Amino acid sequence: MRVIDFRSDTLTQPTVEMRQAMLNAELGDDVYGEDPTINKLEEMGAKLVGKEAALFVPSGTMGNQLAVLCHTQRGDEIILEERSHIYNYEAGGIAFLSGVQPRIVKGDNGIMSAGDVEKAIVTDKDIHHPQTGLICIENTHNMAGGIVVPLEAMEEIYELGRKYSLPIHLDGARVFNASTALGCDVRDITKYCDSIMFCLSKGLCAPVGSILAGSKDFIDKARRYRKMLGGGMRQAGILAAAGIIALTDMIQRLSEDHGNAKLLAKGLKYIEGIHISMDTVQSNIVMVDISSPKYSSYSLVDKLKEKGILASDINSSRIRFVTHKYISKDDIEHTISVFKEILQ
Structure with a gap:
């Protein structure tokens, strides 16, 4: 049976070029700083986002948690948008590892206003009061539906950080989707943060790994914490080789995923029992709200699975679809036709 997997762009497979690069990668011991492929990737990653230094980490979650560890002291409070990944989907790591507590700000489709952030500081x-130690921004915002945080909003919060001497960390897991949607250089986004994590997997198709970038002192500290958390890898250049291909060859194709997401949203929005806000379809994520009397999101996801289409139920009335390199226009058209078959 034909299977089309929209559950996440984390499901992408490394390309043939990545696999060949991994096979031929020059290796060393990265804990000793002697893996030339890791060193090349870290230098490339830092330069790409306009930071002094960078660190290869096994996952985006580890990158975010290292950032919180490096920027804060135990007992601090950190400001986060209410649906942010760091707050909701990192297993309580900020409390367990850093000993900090969240101060939650409700955003407009995931976008925090500078005014609300300032009130939270x-x-x-x-x-008696915990002190604010860090402000975190997510761009694009995953659970808001791939929403892109505008440069103006980034700048205003960054200026608050300068005003109150607070660092800004950017969870930029999909920051290249954000720069693609905005039509700007990624450094136009990352200049408004002190540190950034971005994923090499997801839309960029590397099998493993993320990059944490910031000042040299910040990365030196993060490297020590990475070792403490068990993230110091040895001949990790075999993974970094795929990451280099991700950064050199895969960013420019993200616009295809955005186009397919819009194609899917346009095809589904007029089907009875479905509601999609086209204003929120800004990158490669489509949130579909279900109002069909026949199906909840859970039962509809099960029905779609029977037809070979995989998606994620977010709650009883919402389904998430994520486009990526291995979702074609033909897959989109087939998915729309299956929806019509089920709901009409």
């Missing part, structure tokens, strides 16, 4: 020195 603790400005007194009352010993």
Whole structure:
């Protein structure tokens, strides 16, 4: 049976070119700083996002958690958007590892306003109050549906950081989707943060790994914490080789995924029992709200699976679809026809 997998862009497979590069990668011991392929990837990643230094980490979650560890002290409070990945989907790591607590800000489709962020900053020195230690932004915002945070919003929050001497960390797991959607250089986004994590997997198709970037002192500290958390790998250049291909060859094709997401949304929005806000289809994620009397999102996901189409139920009335390199226009058209068959 034909299977079309929209559950996540984490399901992408490394390309033939990546596999060949991995086979031929020059290797060393990265814990000793002697893996030339890792060193090349880290230098490339830092330059790409306009930071002094970078660190290869096994996952985006580890990259985010290292950032919180490096920027904060135990007992601090950090500001996060209410649906952010760091707050909702990293297993409580900020509490367990860093000993910090979240101060949640409700965003407009995931976008925090500078005014709301400023209200959340603790400005007194009352010993009863936790002190604000960090502001985190997510761009694109996953659970808001791939929403792109505008440069103006990034800049305004960054200026708050300067005003209150607070670092800004960017969870940029899909930051290249954001720069593609905005039609700008990624450094136009990353200049408004002190540190950034971005994924080499997901839309960029590398099998494993993310990059954490920031100042040299920040990365030196993060490297020590990475070792402490068990993330110090040895001949990791075999993974970095795929990451280099991801950064050199895969960013420019993300616009195809965005186009396919819009094609899917346009094809589904007029089907009875479905609602899609086209304003929110900005990158490679489509949130589909179900109002059919026949199906909840859970039962519809099960029905789609029977037809070979895999998607993620977010709650009882919402399904998430994520486009990626291995979703074609023909797959989109087939998916639309299956929806019509089920719901009409």
